[in-house]
Amino acid sequence: MPDRHALVTGANRGLGLEFVRQLLAAGDRVVAACRRPGKATALNTLAGEHPGRLHVLPLDVADPKSQLELARELPLVLGEDDAGAPGRLDLLINNAGVLHSGERFGALTAANFEDSFRTNALGPLLLTQALAPLLCDGAKVANLSSELGSIASTSRFGTPSYNLSKAAQNMATVLLARALAERGIIVVALHPGWVRTEMGGAGAELEPAEAVAGLLRTVAGATAADSGRFLDRSGAPVEW
Numbered sequence: 001m002p003d004r005h006a007l008v009t010g011a012n013r014g015l016g017l018e019f020v021r022q023l024l025a026a027g028d029r030v031v032a033a034c035r036r037p038g039k040a041t042a043l044n045t046l047a048g049e050h051p052g053r054l055h056v057l058p059l060d061v062a063d064p065k066s067q068l069e070l071a072r073e074l075p076l077v078l079g080e081d082d083a084g085a086p087g088r089l090d091l092l093i094n095n096a097g098v099l100h101s102g103e104r105f106g107a108l109t110a111a112n113f114e115d116s117f118r119t120n121a122l123g124p125l126l127l128t129q130a131l132a133p134l135l136c137d138g139a140k141v142a143n144l145s146s147e148l149g150s151i152a153s154t155s156r157f158g159t160p161s162y163n164l165s166k167a168a169q170n171m172a173t174v175l176l177a178r179a180l181a182e183r184g185i186i187v188v189a190l191h192p193g194w195v196r197t198e199m200g201g202a203g204a205e206l207e208p209a210e211a212v213a214g215l216l217r218t219v220a221g222a223t224a225a226d227s228g229r230f231l232d233r234s235g236a237p238v239e240w
């Protein structure tokens with residue numbers, strides 16, 4: 001689809017940046033949202049290479065005020081479609097996420113949980129709510145979750161602030177799927193695999209390019225029956 005509009009959060013590095021690259025390569029128009037556009041060197045270089053097709057806008061997903069500012073600014077970037085109707089988003093990728101490593105039982109503090117919940121759980125939920133009027137009917141929303149948010153797969157203590165916030169995000173995915181079903185909007189939770197980014201670390205199994213290619217295939221193949229489901233990059237279900 002040549003004139004699709006996609007928005008990616010946390011787009012300045014890691015999986016977010018790779019989503020932007022692959023969506024542009026597929027011919028989409030992309031809004032890349034990140035906390036500090038002035039410092040997003042890779043994104044700004046890409047914007048220069050794709051004039052008019054990549055817009056870089058500020059967004060702190062943990063800050064509802066910043067979400068509303070993005071929602072106000074977005075119509076200017078989306079413009080109008082061929083029929084003169086306001087442009088809409090076809091795809092929202094809630095990718096931004098945070099992991100506070102080094103947590104251990106006996107030394108847990110509220111601060112990491114608060115930050116992780118605001119970013120990983122409330123971020124996708126409230127941003128999707130703020131942008132819902134700008135999503136076209138039949139749009140897709142992809143929430144970057146993690147197997148570490150799966151209660152069924154948890155076999156070790158892990159990183160509680162991350163585990164809990166991704167489990168909460170999974171519930172947000174299901175609720176968003178219900179809330180947006182009447183507009184035909186499909187909402188999925190995605191597990192990318194273990195990927196070599198700052199979060200995943202150098203020892204991870206996958207390159208971002210491979211993970212993102214799989215995730216975009218899964219999103220493209222998702223139907224109404226998949227809305228509210230938790231899927232991996234091959235499209236297989238992940239246990240909640």
Ligand code: NDP
Pocket residue numbers: 009010011012013014015016034035036059060061062063094095096097098119144145146147191192193194195196197198199200201204
């Ligand atoms: P990185 O740590 O490499 O990148 C995280 C991105 O999120 C950065 O762009 C960062 O921006 C952004 N971000 C963090 N907090 C905020 C915020 N409050 N507002 C806006 N942007 C924010 O992580 P990955 O690329 O590896 O992960 C992307 C997603 O995939 C995450 O949701 C993660 O949980 C998930 N995931 C990753 C896995 C992996 O193995 N890598 C495995 C499973 C899931 P900034 O530069 O400003 O900090």
